Amino acid sequence: MSASGMKQSRLAFWLFLAPVLGWLLLLIVLPHLDMLYMSLRSGSFSHPGWTLTNYQAFFEEPIYWLTFARTAGYAVITTAITLVLGLPVAFYIAKVVRPGLSGALMVLLLLPFWVSELVRVYGWMILLRESGVINFFLLRLGIIDTPIEMLYNDATMIMGLVYTSMLFMVVPLVSVMESLDDSLVEAAYDLGASRLCIWRTIIIPHSKPGITSGCIVVFMLSLGNYLTPNLMGGKNSLWFTEQIYNQFIASFNWNQGSAFGFLLLALSSVIVWAGLKLTRQKLGEVAS
């Protein structure tokens, strides 16, 4: 009886796991294997064969690795800004407002994600461009007398990225802050801590797993974002995903594009790993 029960539950286990494994295999492993294969092949028809030149190109051509460094740097800045803005927002939702209202606030936060990213970015553009809504009002109010171009610079691009990533920072932060016992905050206050000190010694240490997972998600999303930097960033603010796009579509060099794709994956993983090392955390702890 129990043996057959065991067998049954094992069967159920595999049945449930099968779609997940299939999904992983079909959509993640196979394309990546293909890309790996392609990245290691020579692109020229005259000399087909295995080669590392695609990877070499990244390190030898400054435009490539400089673009990557820029992209990574801006992704880190975006993550930091999102974290600084997300912490008080999450604390407010998790601890300050009534429980009923916190659900409503979460929905409000989710709402922008109902529309596609493209539409959201165009929304920003309508607001910010030279003939846009903000300029219109500023002109009308007489604050400025010639319209300002607010689009196509790095600051606007980062703002767009922060806006796009906010939810992915706030959700893990809210869930981790909800588990914070209010009396810990009060106890710290009672023992003489100032507000800033309570954040530093109690709230942030408690929220560490949420901070880490939020930061990883936001960093990866920003790094891999294509639309926002492309549409809101300036002409000279090239994002690394645009390089990949260019290789695939403009130059039609799929081998080079694949190599860049792999480099993006590898280098971003190294950055996340370094970040975890720096803050002395393990990925397993963060996920739990």
Add this chain to the structure above:
Amino acid sequence: MEAMTNDLSLRSLTKRFGDFVAVDDISLDVPTGSFFSILGPSGCGKTTLLRMVAGFEEPTSGTISIRGRDMANVLPNERPVNLVFQHLALFPMMTVAENIAFGLRRRGVRKDESRTRAEAMLERVGLPGYGDKRIAQLSGGQRQRVAIARCLVLEPSVLLLDEPLGALDLKLREQMKVELKKLQAKVGTTFIYITHDQSEALVMSDRVAVMNRGRFEQVGTPQELYGQPATPFVARFVGDNNAWAGTVESAADGEVVLRTDEGFVFRARGMEGCGAGSRVNLYLRPEAMRLDPKDTSNLNMFRVTLKAILFDGANSRLLTVTEQGHELLVRLPQNRTFDNLEPGREFAVGWNPSSGICFVEDGADCRGLDGEDA
């Protein structure tokens, strides 16, 4: 001058939540160095009162002063009081020593200095060498002591404790009661201890305030509360009591003659308002009744039948019942004459008129009333 001898003074302190009055016009003085308890049933406003003293709740009206200094507009992190939370609220992200040093560090004490003082404090509460342990590694009683040490190391004028033994098991609670009392005597800090457990309050305190529905019913020494309850609520809440409903037949010089609803006629002490003809409740302690007394002169006498023995060592009691079905708890004498009792046995019970107290009926439900006058 008077303010100097009191660590804490409350004047007409009131707290309303909407229409609900959680703390209702409380005035109180707690002398320096005393162990003061606030005893009351769940939801009577004890925590609210303590949180106002600590600064976490704003009083609706009234004043709080600590060592003569008015606490209005003083933030919790600047008040010379510390609170031991109901669930302790130790910081799980820190070691024991870091927990204790937390307050010192906030006051700008240097790291090594605060570490030394934390170690000294740990020794004082009987946990030497526990500094590097994590909170999760401690037992319930040890956490308790760390929570108290964390406050005491700051040398507050007043230490507030919100049912700190509530989460412990019975055995440990008994032990911690005695330890807390000893600790308070040793450090000499004023303790304000709130609890709904009357035995905790009686054992530890110099003075106790009995609180009910946001008000103080009586403030006094444990002996006074037990021996001379001022209100029927105190009589019911502090210690075991038997209650009896009846009508006063005559009253003179604080003594009344009453007829209980079963028809017994007793003499007893009458409190304010117990005039002839008034409805009263008679309260009688289990130890006030003597079984089969030899000398019955000047005693109120009646007969009971033994229903069950509630054995509890030195505090054993007998559950007895009168002919009319009124249940009474009677203390089992410790002189071994009643060692082999069988349920069903009959006794004569006698009690001295001065040990029974009559209060005018307050409408509260109590044993023996059988729901009349609801």
